[in-house]
Amino acid sequence: MDIIVCVKRVPMTQEVDLEIDDSGKDIKKDALAYVVNDWDNYAIEESVLLKEKLDGTVTVITVGDEDDEDVLRRALAMGADKAIRIEPGELELDGFLISNILAQVIKGLEYDLVLTGVQADDDNFGMVGIMLAERLGLAHSAVVTGFEAEGSEATINVELEGGLDEVSKIKLPALLSIQTGINEPRYVSIMGIRKAGKKELNVVKVEDIGLSDEELVRQTIIEEYFLPPETEGAEMIEGDPSNIAEAILRILKEKGVSV
Amino acid sequence: MAGEKLFKGGEFLVVDALPEEIFTPEDFNKEQQMIAKSAEEFGIGEIAAKSDDLVELNPELVRSLLKKAGDLGFLGADMPEIYGGSELDKVSSSLVTEWISQGITSFAVAYGAHTGIGSLPIALFGTPEQKKKYVPKLASGEMVGAFALTEPGHGTDALTSDTTAVLSEDGKYYTVNGQKQFITNAGFADLFITFAQVDGEKFSSFIVERNWDGISLDEEEKKMGVHGTSTRAVIFQDVKVPVENVLGEVGRGHIVALNTLSIGRYKISPLAVGSAKLLISEGVKYAKGRVQFGRPICEFGLIKHKIAEMVIKTYVNESMVYRSAGLLDMTVEGIDPSSEEAGEKTGEALRKYALECSINKVFGSEMLDYIVDECVQIMGGYGYIQDNLVESAYRDSRINRIWEGTNEINRLLIVDMMMKAAKKGELPLVEAIKKVTGELLSLRPQMGEEKEVLENERRMVSMTKKIGLIAAGAATQKYMEKLAGQQELVALIADIVIQIFAMESVLLRTLKKIQKDGKEKSEIHIAATRVYINDVFPKIDLLARQIFGAISEGEELKTQLMALKKFARYTPINCIDLRREIADSIIPTASYHLTKR
Numbered sequence: 001m002d003i004i005v006c007v008k009r010v011p012m013t014q015e016v017d018l019e020i021d022d023s024g025k026d027i028k029k030d031a032l033a034y035v036v037n038d039w040d041n042y043a044i045e046e047s048v049l050l051k052e053k054l055d056g057t058v059t060v061i062t063v064g065d066e067d068d069e070d071v072l073r074r075a076l077a078m079g080a081d082k083a084i085r086i087e088p089g090e091l092e093l094d095g096f097l098i099s100n101i102l103a104q105v106i107k108g109l110e111y112d113l114v115l116t117g118v119q120a121d122d123d124n125f126g127m128v129g130i131m132l133a134e135r136l137g138l139a140h141s142a143v144v145t146g147f148e149a150e151g152s153e154a155t156i157n158v159e160l161e162g163g164l165d166e167v168s169k170i171k172l173p174a175l176l177s178i179q180t181g182i183n184e185p186r187y188v189s190i191m192g193i194r195k196a197g198k199k200e201l202n203v204v205k206v207e208d209i210g211l212s213d214e215e216l217v218r219q220t221i222i223e224e225y226f227l228p229p230e231t232e233g234a235e236m237i238e239g240d241p242s243n244i245a246e247a248i249l250r251i252l253k254e255k256g257v258s259v
Numbered sequence: 260m261a262g263e264k265l266f267k268g269g270e271f272l273v274v275d276a277l278p279e280e281i282f283t284p285e286d287f288n289k290e291q292q293m294i295a296k297s298a299e300e301f302g303i304g305e306i307a308a309k310s311d312d313l314v315e316l317n318p319e320l321v322r323s324l325l326k327k328a329g330d331l332g333f334l335g336a337d338m339p340e341i342y343g344g345s346e347l348d349k350v351s352s353s354l355v356t357e358w359i360s361q362g363i364t365s366f367a368v369a370y371g372a373h374t375g376i377g378s379l380p381i382a383l384f385g386t387p388e389q390k391k392k393y394v395p396k397l398a399s400g401e402m403v404g405a406f407a408l409t410e411p412g413h414g415t416d417a418l419t420s421d422t423t424a425v426l427s428e429d430g431k432y433y434t435v436n437g438q439k440q441f442i443t444n445a446g447f448a449d450l451f452i453t454f455a456q457v458d459g460e461k462f463s464s465f466i467v468e469r470n471w472d473g474i475s476l477d478e479e480e481k482k483m484g485v486h487g488t489s490t491r492a493v494i495f496q497d498v499k500v501p502v503e504n505v506l507g508e509v510g511r512g513h514i515v516a517l518n519t520l521s522i523g524r525y526k527i528s529p530l531a532v533g534s535a536k537l538l539i540s541e542g543v544k545y546a547k548g549r550v551q552f553g554r555p556i557c558e559f560g561l562i563k564h565k566i567a568e569m570v571i572k573t574y575v576n577e578s579m580v581y582r583s584a585g586l587l588d589m590t591v592e593g594i595d596p597s598s599e600e601a602g603e604k605t606g607e608a609l610r611k612y613a614l615e616c617s618i619n620k621v622f623g624s625e626m627l628d629y630i631v632d633e634c635v636q637i638m639g640g641y642g643y644i645q646d647n648l649v650e651s652a653y654r655d656s657r658i659n660r661i662w663e664g665t666n667e668i669n670r671l672l673i674v675d676m677m678m679k680a681a682k683k684g685e686l687p688l689v690e691a692i693k694k695v696t697g698e699l700l701s702l703r704p705q706m707g708e709e710k711e712v713l714e715n716e717r718r719m720v721s722m723t724k725k726i727g728l729i730a731a732g733a734a735t736q737k738y739m740e741k742l743a744g745q746q747e748l749v750a751l752i753a754d755i756v757i758q759i760f761a762m763e764s765v766l767l768r769t770l771k772k773i774q775k776d777g778k779e780k781s782e783i784h785i786a787a788t789r790v791y792i793n794d795v796f797p798k799i800d801l802l803a804r805q806i807f808g809a810i811s812e813g814e815e816l817k818t819q820l821m822a823l824k825k826f827a828r829y830t831p832i833n834c835i836d837l838r839r840e841i842a843d844s845i846i847p848t849a850s851y852h853l854t855k856r
Contacts (some may be wrong), residue, residue: 015544017847030780030846033856073293153727187304188297190345234794 001056001149003047005080005115006102006132007040008062009071010122013119027225034073039117043178045185046147047115048079054149057081061107063088063098069201076196077188083201091206094218095127101216102128103135113154114175118143130179139170142177181219262834265589268611269680271760272728273691275721278771281764284854285643285772294347295354296856301331302361313365313487314651316479321369321487322403324492329400333359334374337522338382339596343395346596349587353580360530362537362648364655365487367530370538372488373397375403375523380515381466383602384507389466390602393450395437397642405448407467407493408516415668417502418462418513422495424455426502433457433505435465435473435498445476446489452519453495454512461510465500473498484654501841517613518606523663525587528623531659534652535573535630536851541649542569542634543849545641549552556637560835563842565633571787572626574853575761578768579622583615583767585617614676617669618760621753624659624666631656655711667746670753675743677756678735692732695725698748699822712778713770715829716792718764722826723799727755729822730806737810751806755799762792783844786837793832800827 011032019028036044047058058080062068065087072083086101114136119126126142126243133140145165146157157168161181170176172255206216235249252259264280287295293778305324306313312320328334336352338344347355360367380405381389396402408417422437435455442451451467451474467474477492507515543566546557556562590608594601609616631653635642642649660666681688709715731752738745769788773781800823807819845852 015849019847029845029846031850031852033850046446070289070292073289074296077293077297187301187331188293189299190294190336191329193293193297196293197290240826 001050001054001112002101003050003056003058003113004106004109004111004116005040005043005047005058005060005075006128007044007060007064007071007075008037008117008120008122009034009064009068010037010120013122018227020227024224024226025222034067034070036074037117037120037122039119039121039180040071041185042180042182043115043117044075044078044080045183046178048186049183050113050147050149051079051081056112056117059084059111061086061102061105063093063206066112072201073193073196074188076201077192078186079192081199083199085201085203086209087203087205089206091216092218092221094220095123095125096219097129097216098213099128099131099135101206101209102132103198104211105204106136108130112173113149114138114173116175116177117178118177126177129175133175136175139174140176141168141170141174143179144176145179145182147176147182229257239252261842263585263589265534266586267685269614269677271763272677272724272756273687275724276763276767278767278774281582281767281771282350282588283768283771284581284587285583285768287354291348291351291354292856294351295358297331298333298355298358299361301328301333302359302363306359306363306366307361310361310363310648313363314646315486316365316446316489317487318489321366321489322400324366325369325373325403326400326605327695328359328370329398334370334378334400335398337374337379338393339601340397341392341597342390342564343398344382345398349584350581351590353526353584356526357529357533357536357580360533362534362541362650362652363487363739364534365485367534368485368488368658369403369444371523371526371530372406373448374720375445375526375855376406377448377450377452379522380406380464380506380519383518383606384464384515385466385602386503388503388598388731389506396449403447404576405442405444405451407442407445407451407453409440409442410438411440411492412423414654414667414751416589418516420454420456420462422453422455423459424457424465424500426457430502432499432501433465435495435500436469437495439493439495441480441490442493444489445491445493446479451493452506452515453493453654453732454493454516455644457509458709459755463509464506464512464515466504466506466733467495467498467500471498471500482658484651484657486651491838496571514606518610520663521616522609522671524620525583525612527659528619531623531627532573532580534627534656535569538630538634538649538652539566539569539573539845539851540849542566542637543845545638546844547849549638557846560839562637563608563839564835565637566845567787567790567838567841569630569633570845570851570853571791571838572629573851574784574787575765575791576623576626577854578618579761580769582768583612583619586612586615594829606793614673614680615760617664617673617676618757618808621666621673622757622761624656627656627659646698667750669744670750670757671746673753673756674731674749677731678742688728688731692728695728695731698725699825702825716762716766716789717770719792719796719829720759720766723755723759723762723796726799726803726823726826727752727759729819729826730755730803732808733819733829734806745809748806748809751802751809755802758795758799762795765791783841786841787853789832790834790837793829793834796827796829803827 011029011034021028051058060072060075060080062083063086077097116129143159144156145159148155153169153171156170160166237244263282267301274663331347333355334349335344336355340346347706381393397404424433424435451468453467454464473496476493479489546562547555547557591605594604634649635653680686765788769784772784
């Protein structure tokens with residue numbers, strides 16, 4: 001089975017006080033550490049597991065600059081076979097345009113399955129997967145938590161609201177947006193890193209993929225970022241964990257929660 | 260390595276290196292960065308995630324974690340590929356040491372003892388048969404190693420032993436009797452690298468397997484810290500060790516012990532840097548969340564001072580670690596790792612930098628002790644309560660100044676190695692001292708407006724070297740061969756030597772970064788460098804005064820102090836503002852940010 005996985009490198013923003021930059025349209029990223037988008041990591045692992053089981057190849061793709069190659073190399077070290085970076089140059093991107101660019105490149109590749117993460121950690125749009133499926137004319141399913149291939153179709157599990165688990169069949173080739181928890185992503189080994197250094201990593205410039213200038217225009221523009229104003233009404237509970245737990249319990253009971 | 264130059268061990272004392280000639284963290288290549296990240300991911304997912312279970316000794320868990328680390332290639336970092344190791348360069352293996360433990364010292368200690376002193380002696384000095392038999396299992400974590408050198412009567416004085424090894428009449432085995440003490444990993448180790456006297460005088464090294472007859476262990480020691488590690492006495496009673504298990508040559512056990520310890524000493528430094536980065540995050544996060552007088556305490560000047568100092572010292576130590584790793588890598592370049600003599604040659608090459616290794620050990624262990632102390636202080640009463648990472652880190656850190664040679668012994672060694680290298684003609688110390696004395700009359704103090712960034716700091720580093728040279732020169736002249744007997748004096752000289760390496764490493768790193776990224780993107784690095792060097796420089800003056808005061812009097816002392824005055828002149832800068840700037844830059848992310856990740 002030949003699988004294509006679309007990945008993104010994102011800044012780590014947990015436990016960080018984000019600061020908005022001077023333009024007001026982005027955050028200050030200089031001091032942030034970068035990682036592979038968590039959802040994409042599960043997608044990579046799923047593709048490598050499938051390859052190990054069914055043979056075939058795994059190709060990872062990202063749209064980004066040279067620093068973004070880090071996540072491609074990491075995927076190669078996990079077991080992917082090839083990587084493609086599409087260099088966007090000065091192009092301003094949004095999910096719409098990224099899916100357009102990815103579709104244009106993926107059209108020229110052989111594949112049975114395309115995987116993305118459900119969403120990206122940084123902008124939370126969750127749109128590239130579904131738009132890409134539309135552009136490639138593929139069946140799509142999101143929030144996928146299980147995958148079992150059977151010939152030209154596959155059985156998939158999808159996580160629904162309220163804790164429901166939906167099992168369905170999907171025709172291949174298809175595009176699935178992978179949910180965290182579908183597997184347990186492996187650690188990158190030193191042997192993997194060594195092998196990754198010898199694998200193919202191709203760089204394609206966005207102007208060379210055959211899209212016209214009109215097609216290379218984003219459809220959404222961020223106007224402003226702001227931090228929500230501090231509001232009243234929050235009660236900070238201090239003390240040791242058992243005191244905090246007692247206080248939370250008391251409040252829940254006061255508010256009518258049966259505990 | 261691009262423009263880096265292979266300086267000799269100790270050469271930093273007499274040569275002002277150029278920024279492009281040293282290796283810095285800004286020079287990490289893609290593979291090295293990936294290795295650091297993979298070690299970090301493993302550390303977060305496996306070690307930090309199980310920190311609660313690693314607080315107390317849990318041998319099965321430690322062994323299973325070592326095995327997992329072995330499967331990923333981390334245990335074999337310093338072992339040759341042909342014997343199942345990953346054979347990483349020293350920069351990469353230092354990065355693994357720095358990131359894998361995530362501040363969980365109990366794992367760090369088990370990991371360090373196994374991969375370093377518990378395995379390396381075989382990888383370096385073993386026969387091909389010994390390597391084939393043991394190294395693959397040590398690299399995979401199937402076997403755990405321990406280093407059994409210390410005895411009840413031989414701690415710092417380690418190169419003699421009350422343990423005996425007597426060759427059997429048929430010449431097939433040695434009978435080993437004796438007791439080793441404070442042996443890390445003893446409780447779950449499968450083999451011990453140990454030492455004994457053959458014929459009463461030949462200090463020799465042996466590989467002993469745990470399941471052989473006659474080996475018993477004493478109770479677990481109740482230690483101040485690192486409670487998650489095993490530390491026990493190992494008793495050898497008529498243990499029959501086959502002659503094939505003599506490690507190195509009979510009578511040359513000190514070669515095995517000293518070379519291994521040298522690398523072990525160096526590795527304390529990356530470990531300290533890794534722990535320091537974690538603790539900085541803990542301290543800053545706490546300071547952001549703790550509100551007093553209506554403000555988070557990270558907004559107060561004295562807390563900012565602590566935060567900045569932790570960052571600065573970590574940055575300096577990190578600069579030293581990777582400058583040293585770069586040297587170690589360059590010196591072993593060209594040794595064919597698959598050749599039979601590779602281990603011995605590597606050991607020999609690494610020995611040339613024993614001085615830098617000792618400096619790293621002393622600086623790293625004292626830096627970490629400073630940081631754990633300040634972290635506790637930032638947290639106040641909460642930092643003093645158990646079940647808090649900072650409280651245990653405070654206790655855990657203390658051992659680093661004791662093991663792998665106490666910091667006192669390492670200080671003595673630093674000066675001893677320096678003097679020996681000078682005597683052998685490997686280090687032109689005498690010529691350098693003469694040159695400085697000659698310059699004295701014509702020297703004009705030139706502190707003032709900087710034409711170039713860090714120009715004054717560059718001068719201060721250069722002057723510190725001159726002060727070190729005249730002080731060491733005067734002390735040697737006074738005591739000649741008997742200098743070693745003046746331990747207090749030797750330690751003062753060692754302190755200057757350590758600071759020369761520290762100050763110069765941070766200065767050159769920052770200058771190299773400026774060359775690469777420009778001044779604007781290096782502002783915090785520049786601030787850290789300025790604060791460190793401006794803080795230390797007056798202390799060098801004080802150290803030198805103490806040296807001169809102890810060895811001279813009257814006119815001679817006066818002349819020496821006048822010379823010192825010329826070298827030690829400087830104009831103070833506003834370090835308070837610089838520290839605030841450094842603290843303010845880390846508070847938003849609460850994560851060490853001077854190395855790109």
